[in-house]
Amino acid sequence: MASSVDVGGGAGGVVHRRAPLHPPVVGGAPLLPWGARWTAWRREVRHDRCLMAPGSALLLLLVLSLALLSAVAALPSLVIGMLLRPVLRRMSLLVEHLYPLAIARWGHVKLLRHGLRSTRQARHSRTDGGRLELVPGRAWAHTVPCFVDNLAYVIVVEAEGAGLSACAIDVGEAAAVTGALEALRYSHYGGREICVHSVLSTHKHHDHTAGNRQFVAEHAGATVYGGACEDVPYAEVGLRDGDEMVLPRGFGEVLRIEAVAAPSHTRGSLMYAVRPAEGYEGGTYLFTGDAIF
Secondary structure, eight states, rough: OEEEOOOSSSSTTOOEOOOOOOOETTTTTTTHHHHHHHHHHHHHHHTTTTHHHHHHHHHHHHHHHHHHHHHHHHHHHHHHHHHHHHTTTTTHHHHHHTTTSSHHHHHHHHHHHHHHHHTTTTSOOOOOOEEEETTTEEEEEEEEEETEEEEEEEEEETTTTEEEEEEEESSHHHHHHHHHHHHHHHSSSSSSSEEEEEOSSOOHHHHHTTTHHHHHHHSSTTTTEEEEOOTTTOOOEOTTOOOEEOTTTTTTHEEEEEEEOSSSSSTEEEEEEEOOTOOOOOOOOEOTTTTTO
16 A cells, blocks of 8 residues: 655645655666566667667668569569560560461360350350341341350341241351251241351451351351451451342342441451342341440
8 A cells, every 4th residue: 555644734634645656676676667668678779879870781781682682583574574575566466367276266265165164054145035037027037145155146038939048147156056046947937947058257256257167067058258358267258348248049039238347356347237138128237246245
């Protein structure tokens, strides 16, 4: 318990003042609390030139050494970056020349199929369930889901005396388009045979053309059309802006297709304007590929 002393008071009163507390003494020296001792030690060290001068020099040397090591470690990447800069600035040219190779097509298709498998779905949408009537009672368009988010199209025409004929647009995945053709035969056309005579490619990218070879092999006599100023895989006919196609087996009697140049997604991208032939009613439909997402 703290002791107190009387310091007097006025009018007969007494004032008790608590005596000051002194820290305990150990070995003749007062024992300060740990926080106070730590503060006192830092104060002494901070003002000790004999200790701070070499310590500051050592710290500065350590910082400079680390900076030098960082610069040495970054030097190889800096040199490599300077050497590769002219090449990287022309990367688009390298891609343009390497992309048509078979290994590039294989890699692109593998990535797309892996992406579809990762969704755990057989197809990315149900767009293949219906059809769009282009010419009343004569021509219809069907969408076909391909890969992760691509669409192919099948246009079916029924001409007088020629049966059902069709062209496919952007066959990125041959199996998907062939399977859709077989399914829609029964779902929309009473199981009648559909003769596929043409493949229209809007541009050269593999997600729109990787199936051209297999699809043409499965539909003997089919012709692949593509832009004249780019290398569309397996294209036999190069189209330019304004070219109008009159496709065979009565297709051209019902529908006319015009190539519309759209140098955007690729330099040779085409869109296909599909409109009724003379004597038929209907609107104009534009199949844009990747020129418009």
